[in-house]
Amino acid sequence: MTREDMLARLVAQAEDEGGDLVTLRAIVEEASDLGAARVLSRMGLADDHAPTDMAELRQLLGAWRDAKASAWKAVVTWVVRGLLALLLLGIAVRTGLMELVR
Structure with a gap:
């Protein structure tokens, strides 16, 4: 039935x-x-391959999430480094250290 x-x-x-x-x-x-x-x-x-397919899809999704988190972390790190470099450059200009380099 x-x-x-x-x-x-x-x-x-x-x-x-x-x-x-x-x-x-x-x-x-x-x-x-x-x-x-x-x-x-x-x-x-x-079909019989469905459990394997689902496991592979879950692994792929987990890898995508890890890669996305790493990319965001790298972007934030580079933005912070750039801002700190600009801050140091501003301090150097403000204190007159740029004239010593010339």
């Missing part, structure tokens, strides 16, 4: 018997499982 058949039987049972709580929960569970299976199939994750 397929999931579609099971869902159809549960819906028919709910119509005949008035839909008690157990039957309604079974309908919701079967419909949820059927919907999840359809989504996984449409996404191409319904």
Whole structure:
């Protein structure tokens, strides 16, 4: 019996018997499982390689996040270094140390 058949039987049972709580929960569970299976199939994750594919995607996403964090850290470091260099240059000009270099 397929999931579609099971869902159809549960819906028919709910119509005949008035839909008690157990039957309604079974309908919701079967419909949820059927919907999840359809989504996984449409996404191409319904085969035997899906767990490996998901693990690789998680690793790739983790590497992307690490690279993004490192890039931001490098940008902030270079901005701070540039500002400090400008500050030192401003102090040197203000105190007249630039004339000593000439």
